[in-house]
Amino acid sequence: MPAPVPPLMPTTTRQEALRHLRASFAAAGIDNPALDARLLLLAACEIAGAELAANPTEPLGEDGAKRLAAVAARRLEREPVARILGEREFWGLPFRLSPATLEPRPDTETLVAAVLKTLRAQGRADAPLTILDIGTGTGCILLALLHELPHATGLGIDRALEAAQTARGNAERLGLAERARFIVGNWSAAVAGPIDILVSNPPYIASAVIPGLAPEVRRYDPLLALDGGGDGLDAYRALAADAPRLLAQGGLAALEVGAGQDGAVAGLFAGLGPITVHADLAGIARAVVVAAAG
Numbered sequence: 001m002p003a004p005v006p007p008l009m010p011t012t013t014r015q016e017a018l019r020h021l022r023a024s025f026a027a028a029g030i031d032n033p034a035l036d037a038r039l040l041l042l043a044a045c046e047i048a049g050a051e052l053a054a055n056p057t058e059p060l061g062e063d064g065a066k067r068l069a070a071v072a073a074r075r076l077e078r079e080p081v082a083r084i085l086g087e088r089e090f091w092g093l094p095f096r097l098s099p100a101t102l103e104p105r106p107d108t109e110t111l112v113a114a115v116l117k118t119l120r121a122q123g124r125a126d127a128p129l130t131i132l133d134i135g136t137g138t139g140c141i142l143l144a145l146l147h148e149l150p151h152a153t154g155l156g157i158d159r160a161l162e163a164a165q166t167a168r169g170n171a172e173r174l175g176l177a178e179r180a181r182f183i184v185g186n187w188s189a190a191v192a193g194p195i196d197i198l199v200s201n202p203p204y205i206a207s208a209v210i211p212g213l214a215p216e217v218r219r220y221d222p223l224l225a226l227d228g229g230g231d232g233l234d235a236y237r238a239l240a241a242d243a244p245r246l247l248a249q250g251g252l253a254a255l256e257v258g259a260g261q262d263g264a265v266a267g268l269f270a271g272l273g274p275i276t277v278h279a280d281l282a283g284i285a286r287a288v289v290v291a292a293a294g
């Protein structure tokens with residue numbers, strides 16, 4: 001049973017509301033109760049942080065109290081804040097979410113950084129590169145790369161139609177639609193190649209682990225975005241089988257991996273060329289980059 005929504009009246013001040021929300025969220029076992037309370041209050045009252053800091057004793061008012069009660073109830077059902085707000089920041093850019101898309105994670109920025117670091121070391125960041133993003137979701141990886149690589153173009157593929165549509169909308173909002181296309185497909189079956197950079201953050205959670213994930217993930221991230229099969233590696237096997245026919249000479253394959261999967265994934269791609277592994281901010285091997293022999 002979700003924890004009860006805290007008492008919020010039109011006369012409740014912003015400061016009091018924050019205190020009530022923090023206590024309710026903490027009692028419900030929510031990870032960052034203070035941060036979540038603040039983000040939801042700002043959204044419900046349609047104010048910026050500076051206004052909250054300047055006028056903390058302002059009452060919520062009729063509409064603010066109603067809106068805040070509604071979003072607090074959703075958070076107490078363990079819906080993530082970014083899904084309630086409908087948007088999530090990734091690589092400094094705003095991405096709209098939909099029920100069919102994974103909420104982009106900061107760990108995935110490690111993959112983007114690894115690709116950029118490799119390209120810059122090769123002196124290719126200004127080249128007219130072609131990028132293929134398999135399992136594109138919101139399009140966050142492809143669009144972050146296009147944002148950084150001014151002459152690159154890309155194709156994002158997803159099995160879910162609504163994800164491909166969400167990614168296309170994000171490309172338009174970010175002013176990148178002229179260099180990005182999105183299609184529905186099963187891995188890379190619809191693509192002929194050659195392409196310069198293959199990127200993917202595929203579903204990589206072993207099926208049996210999913211029921212034990214946090215409610216925010218198990219209830220709100222789509223199963224298609226999580227489930228990597230019995231050992232979590234099904235998608236990598238499909239991608240490794242296709243990579244040799246897809247990659248141009250000297251191309252790169254860059255894959256996000258789950259904790260402890262780097263060795264197995266490197267093994268699947270070993271025949272393609274030299275491999276580097278990049279750690280995330282927690283020191284966990286997070287991105288496997290393969291440079292195809294050129």
Ligand SMILES: C[S@@+](CC[C@H](N)C(=O)[O-])C[C@H]1O[C@@H](n2cnc3c(N)ncnc32)[C@H](O)[C@@H]1O
Pocket residue numbers: 100101102103104105108134135136137138139140141157158159160163185186187188201202203204224225226
């Ligand atoms: C872990 S999510 C990654 C989403 C996004 N790239 C990101 O990093 O936030 C994996 C994505 O792969 C997609 N997917 C799952 N199976 C697929 C398949 N057979 N072919 C193409 N995409 C697939 C899912 O719909 C989901 O969007």
